[in-house]
Amino acid sequence: MKLATVRVDGRDHLGAVEPEEGTVTILPAAAPTLDDVVRGDLVDLRHGTRVTLDAVEIVAPLRRFNRDILCTGWNYWDHFEESRGKRDGQDPVDRPQHPTFFTKGPDTVIGPHDDIAFDPAISAKWDYEAEVALIIGKDGRSIPEERAWEHVFGLCVANDVSQRDLQRRHGGQWLKGKSIDATMPLGPWITTADEVADPYDLTVRCTLNGEVLQEASTRQVAFRFERIIAELSWGMTLRAGDVILTGTPSGIGNAREPQVFLASGDEVVTFVSGLGELRNRVVATDLSGQP
Numbered sequence: 001m002k003l004a005t006v007r008v009d010g011r012d013h014l015g016a017v018e019p020e021e022g023t024v025t026i027l028p029a030a031a032p033t034l035d036d037v038v039r040g041d042l043v044d045l046r047h048g049t050r051v052t053l054d055a056v057e058i059v060a061p062l063r064r065f066n067r068d069i070l071c072t073g074w075n076y077w078d079h080f081e082e083s084r085g086k087r088d089g090q091d092p093v094d095r096p097q098h099p100t101f102f103t104k105g106p107d108t109v110i111g112p113h114d115d116i117a118f119d120p121a122i123s124a125k126w127d128y129e130a131e132v133a134l135i136i137g138k139d140g141r142s143i144p145e146e147r148a149w150e151h152v153f154g155l156c157v158a159n160d161v162s163q164r165d166l167q168r169r170h171g172g173q174w175l176k177g178k179s180i181d182a183t184m185p186l187g188p189w190i191t192t193a194d195e196v197a198d199p200y201d202l203t204v205r206c207t208l209n210g211e212v213l214q215e216a217s218t219r220q221v222a223f224r225f226e227r228i229i230a231e232l233s234w235g236m237t238l239r240a241g242d243v244i245l246t247g248t249p250s251g252i253g254n255a256r257e258p259q260v261f262l263a264s265g266d267e268v269v270t271f272v273s274g275l276g277e278l279r280n281r282v283v284a285t286d287l288s289g290q291p
Contacts, residue, residue: 002276003154004189005034005063006056012063015056016045017189019276025050034190035064038137038153039240060111061156061190062135066239068103070232071160071178075099075247077222082255090172099223099231104160104245105179112187112278116161117285118264122180123163126262126282129248130206130214130270132199133158134225135190136242143233148226151238154190155199157278158245159206159270161185161262164254181287185270185278186243196274199225203273204249209266213256216249 006015006024014034015024025048032041074080074096084091110116118126137153161184167177196202199218206214223231225246232238253260262268264284271277 001192001195002189003034003037003061003192004187005059005061007059008056012059014043016048017053019053022053023050024053024056026056033063034061035241038062038135038190040137058112058188060109060114061187062109062241062243064241065106065109065243066241068105069108069184069243069245071102071104071245072223072228072247073100073102073174075222075228076216076220076249078216078220078250079248079252079255080222082250082252090168099228101232102174102178104175104184105181107181108179108184109186110182110184110280112157112185112276112280114182114185114280115283115285116185116262116268116280117180117182117287118262118282119285119287121288123166123177124261125164125254125259127162127164127253128206128208128213128262128268129160129162129252130204130272131158131160131245131248132202132204132218132272132275133186134229134244134246136238136244137240139237139239141233141237142235143229143238145226145230148229149193151229152193153240154192155196155275156187156190157185157270157272157275159185159268159278159280160245160248182285185268185280187278188276191275202275203271205271206251207269207271208260208262213253213260214249214251220249221247
């Protein structure tokens with residue numbers, strides 16, 4: 001199934017999407033939310049109302065987060081190599097032997113068609129990163145690789161928009177340059193894991209104002225998704241509802257010559273085959289002033 005959070009007349013509902021038919025079955029407002037379903041609540045789609053997709057607004061699929069978004073860095077070797085010498089003196093000596101992990105604050109999350117906040121007073125280097133996201137659906141600690149998929153509820157699309165100067169500024173820790181509010185599109189829905197025939201045969205693509213800047217297959221990942229789950233959960237409990245980003249391929253703006261960074265008015269389209277598309281406008285927003 002492809003499960004979404006849809007907004008109708010100002011109220012959010014759980015919806016089951018059939019993109020090929022352009023329809024969505026909407027559950028009553030009293031039904032469990034998608035956050036609830038990811039955590040194990042059962043839902044009966046027979047009590048839903050089927051409407052066309054253009055009759056609803058699709059919003060961020062998840063609203064209730066256990067913690068920060070869990071992220072994987074340098075998980076495509078072409079991306080790791082393209083940035084050599086461009087990390088402001090923070091290059092590792094060799095390729096990592098284990099996945100590189102960092103987190104993003106949950107207030108970064110926006111919907112598949114929401115505006116990406118942009119404030120040049122915060123950063124001069126706003127970059128794009130198309131990624132596959134895993135949604136955990138079953139608690140687990142020290143999960144072996146061969147059982148990793150038992151803990152995955154589904155997959156969706158994300159863009160890990162990053163502020164490169166902030167990312168380098170704070171002692172080599174990436175949290176600050178990855179956690180600016182309203183900058184990470186997520187969605188458009190969650191495709192349940194049983195519906196993804198081969199997670200290593202997905203095309204990941206990012207276009208900026210119609211130009212393709214990233215395109216790769218998930219078969220190119222440095223560390224497979226099972227390895228990411230196993231190492232991330234080693235001694236650390238993953239909870240149903242956790243979101244794990246699995247890394248971005250080459251083509252990022254910071255590594256290009258000349259560099260390409262986001263600016264107000266840009267349109268960013270993030271696509272993963274079988275999982276859907278995010279289409280977001282970069283919009284000037286005052287993030288540096290008091291709310």
